[in-house]
Amino acid sequence: MLKLTDRAVTDSPIPLITRTEARMLGTALHPRTHIRLRRGIYVLREDYLRATPWEQYATRVHAFVRSHPDAVLCLESAGVIYGLPLFGHPRDIHVFDASLRTSQRYGDVCVHTSVDGREVVSEAGVLVTSLLDTVVDLARALSPGLALAVVDSAISPAQGGTVQLADAYELIVRQHNPRARSQARWVCSSADERAESPAESISRAVIEWSGFEQPELQHEFRYDGHHDRVDFLFPRSGTIGEADGWGKYQLDDPSAAAALLTEEKRREDRLRRHGHPFARWELNDAWRVKPLVEALRAAGLRQRHPSQPAMLASLRRRTRDRHA
Structure with a gap:
């Protein structure tokens, strides 16, 4: 599974060239x-x-950092450096400047300030707000499902997270924006350090907002001499849910992928033999909501509470995206 350090983009993924370098070359x-x-x-x-x-x-x-090496990145821009699981193409470059009285915008650059202040650190030679500050800022600014994926990754040992949820919650309570505090409190109350991927986090939000019972994460079974761990267990029915990400099957290595897929098939058959209905979906199914809901219904699950259409619609409202 990918960890924060694996996702961290500490160098430009596309080579940059300056006008001076172009002349020299x-x-x-x-x-x-x-x-x-x-x-x-x-x-x-x-x-x-x-x-x-x-x-x-x-x-x-990274092009911005190249031209402004003393700037302090925050929000999604700091998330790039930390490897937080952000999605799409954010519209703005985000910078923090404690010396300003009000936040300002220059083209595609948003310069933020705050009476609460931020801790500034250097990561891979780039100035950024601390991981804790960055996570809390994103928990307040992103739509709830995306924010949950960020906080889960930051507190999950399996994803390389090092943030303590209690520290995040304490920082949220101390901050001054009541509306943003309300969302961030929901995110922190829903966050789970057992989440092993952003796909699991987004899926969990969709499951809750669609009215299904909340599943247990990373439940372990011991059948036929095997030790099997599953993404989700719905305890009332014993149904198992798996949020698949093709990365875990090592598809860039065909022989390894074939072996893993074979073992996964045997594992699923073993769990089904012991009375567990199975539902599988991918992250894109969770984004679209309906395919995930249909997968759960096909496995015998029924909604136990009314759905929350406004919360589900928030997954499609990517107001911070470049093409929103």
């Missing part, structure tokens, strides 16, 4: 071949357009 910078990310900083157009939205954002962040 005899490289012609032309709009047909290069994209200007910041003044005097470019990337190959082909490389940038081929990258994922998240890689494009990480590249923009």
Whole structure:
């Protein structure tokens, strides 16, 4: 499974080239071949357009750091450096400046300030707000499902998290924004250090907001001499849920992937033989809600509470995204 350190983007995923370097190398910078990310900083157009939205954002962040090495990154921009599980292509570069009286915007750069202050640290040579401050800021700013994925990853030992949930909650209570505190309190009350992937976190939010019973995470079974651990167990019915991420099957190594898929099939058959209905889904199914709900219903689960349409709709409202 991926950990924060695995996801951390401490260097630009797409090589940056400055105007000075281009002159030295005899490289012609032309709009047909290069994209200007910041003044005097470019990337190959082909490389940038081929990258994922998240890689494009990480590249923009590093281009900004290249031109403003003394700036303190915060929110999603600091999340890039820490490897927090953010999604899509955030619209803005986020910077913290305690000396300002009010927050300001310059093009695609948001400069934030706060009466609460922030701890500033250096990660891989980049100035950022501390991991605790960054996680709490994102818990307040992101939509609830995304915020849950961030907090889960930060407190989960399996994901390499080192934040203590009690510290996050204490910091939230001390801050001055009542509306943001309300959301952050829900996120912290729902966070679970046993979550092993962002897919599990998003799925858990969808399960709750769709009215199903809350599952137990990482439940362990011992059948036929085997020790099996599952993502979700719904205790009333004994139904098992698995939020699949193809990364765990090592698909870049065909022989390893084949062995893992075979073992996974045997594991599922073993659990089914012992009376456990099975539901499987992927992260994209959780984003779309209906496929996850249908997978749970097909496994015999029924909603026990009314669904929360407004909360489910929040998964689709990506107001901080570049293309929202």
